[in-house]
Amino acid sequence: MAVNAPSRLAPTALAPTLSFGSGLLRGLALLATLICAAPALAVIGLALRPEANATTIGAALLRDGAIGTLALMLTGGGAAIAFGAVAAWLVSLCAFPGRGLFTWMLVLPMAAPSFVLAYAYSGMTWGGAAPVPVAGFWGAAFVYAIGLYPYVYLAARAAFMSQSACALEAARTLGAKAGDVFWRVGLPLARPGIAAGGALALMEIAADYGAAQHFGLTTLSTAIFRAWYAHASPHLALQISAALLIAALFFLTIERRARGRAAFAGGSTRWRSLPRYDLNPAARWAASLFCLALVALGALLPLGWLARLAVLHGNISDLARPFANSVLLAGAGALIALALASIVAAAARKGGALGQASLLAAGAGYAAPGAVIAMGALAVFGFAREAGFVGGLGAGLALTALLWTYAARFAAAGVQPIDAGLSRLSKGVDASARVLGASVWRRLLRIDLPIAAPSLVASALILFVEILKELPATLILRPFDFDTLAVQAYAYASDERLLEAAAPSLMIFVAGLAPILVLSSGIARARAGAR
Amino acid sequence: MSEVTLSHVARSYDGAPVLNEISLTAPDGQVLALLGPSGSGKSTILRLVAGLEPVDAGEIRFGAELVSAPGRTIAAEARRVGLVFQDYALFPHMHAAANVAFGLDALPRAERKEAALRWLDRVGLWHRAHAFPHELSGGEQQRVALARALAPKPRAVLLDEPFSGLDPVLRAELREVTLAALHEERATALFVTHDAEEALQVADRLAILKAGRVLQEAAPREAYDKPASLDAAAALGPINVFQGRVENGAVETPFGAVMAPGLAQGASAHAVVRAEALALRPGSRAKLLGLRPHGAHDLARIEAQGAVWHALIAPRSSLGETVDVEIQPAGAFSFPV
Numbered sequence A: 001m002a003v004n005a006p007s008r009l010a011p012t013a014l015a016p017t018l019s020f021g022s023g024l025l026r027g028l029a030l031l032a033t034l035i036c037a038a039p040a041l042a043v044i045g046l047a048l049r050p051e052a053n054a055t056t057i058g059a060a061l062l063r064d065g066a067i068g069t070l071a072l073m074l075t076g077g078g079a080a081i082a083f084g085a086v087a088a089w090l091v092s093l094c095a096f097p098g099r100g101l102f103t104w105m106l107v108l109p110m111a112a113p114s115f116v117l118a119y120a121y122s123g124m125t126w127g128g129a130a131p132v133p134v135a136g137f138w139g140a141a142f143v144y145a146i147g148l149y150p151y152v153y154l155a156a157r158a159a160f161m162s163q164s165a166c167a168l169e170a171a172r173t174l175g176a177k178a179g180d181v182f183w184r185v186g187l188p189l190a191r192p193g194i195a196a197g198g199a200l201a202l203m204e205i206a207a208d209y210g211a212a213q214h215f216g217l218t219t220l221s222t223a224i225f226r227a228w229y230a231h232a233s234p235h236l237a238l239q240i241s242a243a244l245l246i247a248a249l250f251f252l253t254i255e256r257r258a259r260g261r262a263a264f265a266g267g268s269t270r271w272r273s274l275p276r277y278d279l280n281p282a283a284r285w286a287a288s289l290f291c292l293a294l295v296a297l298g299a300l301l302p303l304g305w306l307a308r309l310a311v312l313h314g315n316i317s318d319l320a321r322p323f324a325n326s327v328l329l330a331g332a333g334a335l336i337a338l339a340l341a342s343i344v345a346a347a348a349r350k351g352g353a354l355g356q357a358s359l360l361a362a363g364a365g366y367a368a369p370g371a372v373i374a375m376g377a378l379a380v381f382g383f384a385r386e387a388g389f390v391g392g393l394g395a396g397l398a399l400t401a402l403l404w405t406y407a408a409r410f411a412a413a414g415v416q417p418i419d420a421g422l423s424r425l426s427k428g429v430d431a432s433a434r435v436l437g438a439s440v441w442r443r444l445l446r447i448d449l450p451i452a453a454p455s456l457v458a459s460a461l462i463l464f465v466e467i468l469k470e471l472p473a474t475l476i477l478r479p480f481d482f483d484t485l486a487v488q489a490y491a492y493a494s495d496e497r498l499l500e501a502a503a504p505s506l507m508i509f510v511a512g513l514a515p516i517l518v519l520s521s522g523i524a525r526a527r528a529g530a531r
Numbered sequence B: 001m002s003e004v005t006l007s008h009v010a011r012s013y014d015g016a017p018v019l020n021e022i023s024l025t026a027p028d029g030q031v032l033a034l035l036g037p038s039g040s041g042k043s044t045i046l047r048l049v050a051g052l053e054p055v056d057a058g059e060i061r062f063g064a065e066l067v068s069a070p071g072r073t074i075a076a077e078a079r080r081v082g083l084v085f086q087d088y089a090l091f092p093h094m095h096a097a098a099n100v101a102f103g104l105d106a107l108p109r110a111e112r113k114e115a116a117l118r119w120l121d122r123v124g125l126w127h128r129a130h131a132f133p134h135e136l137s138g139g140e141q142q143r144v145a146l147a148r149a150l151a152p153k154p155r156a157v158l159l160d161e162p163f164s165g166l167d168p169v170l171r172a173e174l175r176e177v178t179l180a181a182l183h184e185e186r187a188t189a190l191f192v193t194h195d196a197e198e199a200l201q202v203a204d205r206l207a208i209l210k211a212g213r214v215l216q217e218a219a220p221r222e223a224y225d226k227p228a229s230l231d232a233a234a235a236l237g238p239i240n241v242f243q244g245r246v247e248n249g250a251v252e253t254p255f256g257a258v259m260a261p262g263l264a265q266g267a268s269a270h271a272v273v274r275a276e277a278l279a280l281r282p283g284s285r286a287k288l289l290g291l292r293p294h295g296a297h298d299l300a301r302i303e304a305q306g307a308v309w310h311a312l313i314a315p316r317s318s319l320g321e322t323v324d325v326e327i328q329p330a331g332a333f334s335f336p337v
Helices: A016-048 A056-093 A099-105 A114-122 A136-162 A165-173 A178-207 A210-214 A220-230 A234-264 A281-313 A316-350 A352-367 A370-386 A395-423 A427-435 A440-469 A472-477 A485-494 A498-526 B042-050 B096-104 B109-122 B138-150 B168-184 B196-202 B220-225 B230-235
Strands: B004-013 B016-026 B031-035 B057-062 B065-069 B081-084 B156-160 B189-193 B205-210 B213-218 B239-247 B250-253 B256-259 B268-274 B278-294 B297-304 B307-313 B322-327 B332-336
Touching: A016 A234, A016 A316, A016 A352, A016 A370, A016 A395, A056 A099, A056 A136, A056 A178, A056 A220, A056 A234, A056 A281, A099 A281, A114 A136, A114 A210, A114 A281, A114 A485, A114 A498, A136 A178, A136 A210, A136 A281, A178 A220, A178 A234, A210 A220, A210 A485, A220 A234, A220 A370, A220 A472, A234 A352, A234 A370, A281 A498, A316 A352, A316 A395, A316 A440, A316 A485, A316 A498, A352 A395, A370 A395, A370 A472, A395 A440, A395 A472, A427 A440, A427 B042, A427 B081, A427 B138, A440 A485, A440 A498, A472 A485, A485 A498, B004 B042, B016 B031, B016 B042, B016 B057, B016 B205, B016 B213, B031 B042, B031 B196, B042 B081, B042 B156, B042 B189, B081 B138, B096 B109, B096 B138, B109 B138, B138 B168, B168 B196, B189 B196, B196 B220, B205 B220, B205 B230, B213 B220, B213 B230, B230 B239, B230 B268, B239 B307, B250 B268, B256 B268, B256 B322, B256 B332, B278 B307, B297 B322
Parallel strands: B031 B189, B031 B205, B081 B156, B156 B189
Antiparallel strands: B004 B016, B004 B057, B057 B065, B205 B213, B239 B250, B239 B268, B250 B256, B268 B332, B278 B297, B278 B322, B297 B307
């Protein structure tokens, strides 16, 4: 049945642009997959290598780290999930004073990495003493709870907003009160969203190094550093990294599955403004107070206190170099990560095994804590050195390893905004441009890029700030005497010089606010019926 | 414009066939309507003709030129076809005139602009030339999409459920505009729809599809009057079906006999009667269960010997509780089971 008449086809009219375009994309996707996956694979591979002088210290460190991380997840993570879910329910479906303001202010704590919050609270004194001591295990749990609830809040709010207004209205007409509807309709429908956000918060806790180290806790993240520096055992550090990586991938799987289900939980696609409950006066004020407490403890108070300390003790000349280094690293890292993210997003939209693989690799990189990826990058460079490809880890090579780590670690954070931009390109738009005679490059320049431009900018901004906030990988891989703001803050805090740590911490916090606000307004706009 | 021919075309996704042995012709300058439920493969046919996907088997020709065959696909951008989608697919960052001008880049800038404006004028949107897609109503967007598709003088125009997103009044109006423009341009068009009435109205030729196969290809009148199968008959309007045996060249139904030419005596057969081929008048043969307005007609539910049929009859008919039923031969068919 196959009818071939190749002689009648003008060779120039075949599909050269199409096959060239997708062949190039395939090659790039493969490269992106390797770049993202190599550090994680190296960690697992090396951890499995038998080690002659395995010690009981190693087993104890691994066990204590796992217990510490788990305990912080249960306490700090559990509280973050509860705070985020309740706050999302309140602003999405209840009417109370300040609701509109809280809707976006509740995401502000996301701007600060946990170590910045930890330094802010540790430095808080009144009349020479801390008003409420934030220290030790409970200090860390507190910092995680008030710093990470926005992950749950954002996911849960999106879930509440995408819920069919009809289902909630039906529940109301059946006589259910606000609380009833929350427990019986809202919460079950939003559970996948809450699970997804919760998994992200728990991943952050597992990955955190700065806050846990500051509070003197043994977690998997701090154990990696301890194994390496205190016990001088890179192999033990790699083994702990592997354990942490497996934990992170576990939570990543939960997040993906939950999000997948959330996509189907929408119900009606016809948006209407959601019915808002009028609370009784006492409940109304309680709701306002609850949201205010979260915003104040997570953002306003630490931000204000850091600003005060920075004004009193900041030394601008000390910060000039770290600031320049941070901007340089974050700028270069963001561009590389953006390119990687664009390739992954484009490959994923094209579908197929390679697209899925690149998405998975990028996701694994994002889930893996910075210290783990850095260990992996070091291991890969170790291989290269053994094989004689490179010499010692000089400044240039260290920077390369660091940029690679940033790219592998954060590419996934850029994929989603880019994908959102690309999703504005319906299949029809691309097909229309093609049948109107546009070549692959003309489509890229005239159609794809202009449409995706806002998402690319947003993506670059997010990546820039994520890298600016990064601490553990930078700590491991930075060239000698090459400090960033995060490293500087860490170094001061380690020396108990919390007053001096305030200025770099504040700069990180303020820079972190920018993408948070962009992200937040984007989510509000995403829902047509939202005011 | 040129004739578009598909011969023995097949296409599958991940091993699951979506098109099988498709042979169709859109005659030069005429509209071929592709009618079928979702999943019947009609949109896939458009994608193959547009060159957005390769064929797995068979071939597609524009006039004498082979454009698709296994392993050989002339790229969409080199085919010169126009595409109109249900969701308009306008370029969201370009105003209406720029959208229309996009396919005219072979022309000098001034001419390009003039041609785009002329096309917008033809679809009645000259005054909206600088409006962006999100500032246009659904109907306006679809007019821009039509102008954009026709402006580069394509060899064939492919319309994929172009009016599905619009309300009935706008739909009828836009159908007129579209048909007028297609005829004026003497455009060869493939028009995909799942709406039987729309298909009958727009088509010069009509192809009825189901599950990736062509059930019938014919002129619209012929498809309606001489359906090739039960499914083909059902595709063009409400029908009543009765399964019985052929006796003396006819199938006896509870409401009367349906001729069964060419079927063997005693063979099992489906008698199919279009709802509008039943005439009711006061009598006693069947019970009238209910009567409801149905557009220009009334829809009657009638019952005899336990069988319930639907009849589309003249509105405001005065009928008692029981009626006599006459089956009009022009709308009654028999098919072997």
